[in-house]
Amino acid sequence: MPKPIRHNNHVLETESNKFFSNQVPNEWIIDKPEHDYGIDYNVNIAIDNEVTGLSFSVQLKSKIQDKHPDFATITLKHSTLSLYNTMLAPVLLVAYIQEEKEAYWYWYNDLNIDLATQQKTFKIKIPKTNKLSQISWSTVVKYVQDIFSIKTLVDGIRFLEYNEISNSELLAWRYYYSGDYENAILYFKNLLRENPQNIAILEGLSQSQYQAFNYKEALFNINKAIELSGKHNLNLTKACILAEDGIQNGIKGKIIEARDIFKQFIDSGQSQAGYHYNYANTLSKLGHYEEAINHYQKCLKIDPNFATAWKNLGQVYWDIQEHEKELECYNKALVINPKLPQALFSKGVTLSRIYNQHEEALTLMLEALKYEEEMLHSYPYGYFGIAYAYEKLNKLRDSLIWINKGLDLYPEDIYYLNFKSNLLIEHWKENEWLKEEAIRFFKFRLELENDFKSLYALMIIRDLDDEQEILSLLKKHTTLLKETSLDTLKKCGIKLKEHIIFLLHCNKYQDFRKDYSIHRYLDHLISELFVISAEFWEILDLIFATSFSSAVFEYYKNKNSNIIAQKILEGLMLSPNAITELIPDADYRQEEAISLMSHIYLGFPTIIVREFGAQFGIITGALGLEKPSEADSLPQPWYDDLCEKILLTTNNKLKLLRED
Incomplete structure (x- = not known):
């Protein structure tokens, strides 16, 4: 066989x-x-x-x-x-x-x-x-040893004599090389108790703490190593710690300090890819985009296989909105390293946010997390990117899951809070299961930051009709109507439910009012015949706030700048109702009544015209829109109707003219 x-x-x-x-x-x-x-x-x-x-x-x-x-x-x-x-x-x-x-x-x-x-x-x-x-x-x-030293920035590795070090030190380095930084930290700390001036151990400890995001401790130990050794190369590790700490925690001073250290190495003629890369990272975070691009390109000329440098160069192109170049960079990074999580994720974000390719984008982002789930620790808006893509695909439950993950870590982040607010307010009507979630969230946000939009959302979702309850909520959460009673509002024909839209852009209105105080109109109204009440100013303020917010709301809804003037004019047409509170209830002699009517008829239209001009100018300016001529924006028929309403409301109080 x-x-x-x-x-x-x-x-x-x-x-x-x-x-x-x-x-x-x-x-x-x-x-x-x-x-x-x-x-x-x-x-x-x-x-x-x-x-x-x-x-x-x-x-x-x-x-x-x-x-x-x-x-x-x-x-x-x-x-x-x-x-x-x-x-x-x-x-x-x-x-x-x-x-x-x-x-x-x-x-x-x-x-x-x-x-x-x-x-x-x-x-x-x-x-x-x-x-x-x-x-x-x-x-x-x-x-x-040299390769490990270069790649980890621990200069002391290349000088270690392994036949002369203890088993504990060997174990510490073994943990460090394997990426088990928590255990490495424990062993390095124990070794320092025996020999607190061992430079290599201080370096290893500092790098381990840096990798474990313990930036303060890492900086302390690298500073100690620099002080003991006087070695200039150790400043590279210090700069990396400063840069990462500054970037992750928004500390501009640390980024500037890191940038200056990296620049010193480049200026000294040490033209290594890593030096240009780190320098470019700090430049990009400081907004020096053209200079950052220049140094990323120098880095990639030295080492064209530096995948992370390609990815970060792409990020700069995102910042300056050159998205075709951005995607080219991500693609180059992924040719070099098809599993580079940061490149996969960033490409996904761009495909979703810029090119509306949400399905492909989501696939890339979720693939990135398979390779490095912890990546989101250093990319705080990663949850946002995934939630955004899911929402655009109308997968609302998934979107909510991911935005909640982001809020678990960053409960006060304005981008996450606003994203969830917008998702809930937009979709709660067609999704009954979202209604309870919406009410719970808007209550939380109202308590968290007294958010006016959340108050508006709660009123809308609950379909609140009780005017007294609405007034109580407005008194509690806004500065309007603090002195005004429900009876006064009824007397002036004001239905609060029709005005709560002012809450949507109340912050913008408050900023506007700081520059254009409502009391600047006092000279047009002041009279020896009456004292202007606080309730009058509050009612007028409410009417003005409503016209302002309605204009902004309609513009964002339709992106039509012509609507701005129209909505302001519509809102201001209600302002004569406040005259009912302006004129106190009293028995006026005929000559006093005539004087009052004349005074208000001449002064009040001027107030409304001035308010229109201020609101229109501020809103169009803030939105970067071209301001049309006032002749087109303030039609004569509207002005005539306003004057007629002022006359009728004033006469209703003074009873000078027959109503027919």
Whole structure:
């Protein structure tokens, strides 16, 4: 019976694996990944039989022969090289040639390959002078230390002598290299109790605290390391901490300080990609967009495979609203690293907010969270982006879930609060299940910040008809109608339910009133025959607030600037009703009544015309609209109707003229 024949490829693979394993120091640990994802081995460096935490990965290719006398060639996929680009540990590329009984090596990190291209495979030449059988493993250790030092910004790593440090220190670094920063912090702190002036430990502790978002402690320890060592390079870590703290917590002074440190490194002639990248990050956060673009481009000229730099450059283009360039940058980042969460998410936000491609956008954002759920800790408006896309797809329950997640973390954030307010007020009528949620939320927001729009929403959702209850709520939550009674409002023909729209833009109206006090009209009304009551001013204020808010509301609803003047004029036509409260109930002699009627008939229209001009000018100016001529905006028929109503209302109080 014939025996199974083993294919030559398997023989070659076994031979190359044995050759590599025989070259590696016996105490080093060689692990083979469970799945083949472009890495054949992970090699953990051990010294004196203690695992250091330092490691490197290996891609091993084998060939029967290679015709080139000076180099061996291997071919790698773009996706494989993209993976290498994201790894902390360096990757050793090894080509085994069976006929030569030798393998040749080269560090991927030393190659200059532009992964931003769409090229699917890359042919790599490995010089045959780099014989694996002659490699210096002590040099490998130093190389790995240098890479770890560069990528983590801990300068002390490259100088560590692992055969001279304690097991506790080895364990601390092992936790640090593996990204277990909480445990690393515990061990580094214990080590500092024994040796409080160990610079490398202070660096490691500071970087661990920085990675764990403990910025204050991180800054304290890096400052201590700088003070003890005097090493200028440690300022890079300090600048990174300052920048991240400033960006995350909105502390402009720290961003400025970080920017100045990064600039010092660049000005000193140390032109590394990371320096330009960090400097550009601070510039963009300070609003210096053109300068930021310049330094991102310098960074990418040095290292075109810097995926995060492409992503951040895209963010600057978002800020200056050049969205085509923005998407180009995200796409380049994703060619280099298809799983870069920040690029996936940012692209999704732009597709949703700018291009209305909500389905694709949502897919990208949710995919990003699969790779790095914690990303939202450093991207506070991520929940907003997802909620927005869900709402646009009319998936309101999902939208509400995500906006509530944002509010759980940022309960007083105005963007989240306003988003939820708008969602609820827009959809509660057609979704009964939203009604209770809306009432609960608007009560919360009213208590949180005395939000006028929430008060309006509560009244509308509850369909509040009781004028006394409406008046009580307005007295409690606004500065209007503090002195006014319901009887006075009825006497003046004011139905509060028809005026609560003023709450929608009450903040804008209050700002307007600060510059244009309602009491500036006093000279047009003051008379020896009566004292102007506080209730009159409050009723007039309510009418003016309603006309103002109605105009703004209708503009935002229709985006039609012509509606502004029309709505102001409609609202102001009710202002003569306040005359009923202006003229006190009294028995006037005929000459007094005539004097009063004349005084009010001449003065009151002037007040209303002035108020129209002020409201119209402020609203159009705030909205950036061109102001039409007053001749077109203030029609004579309207003015005639106003004067007639003023005359009739005044006469109704004074009984001078027959009503027919």
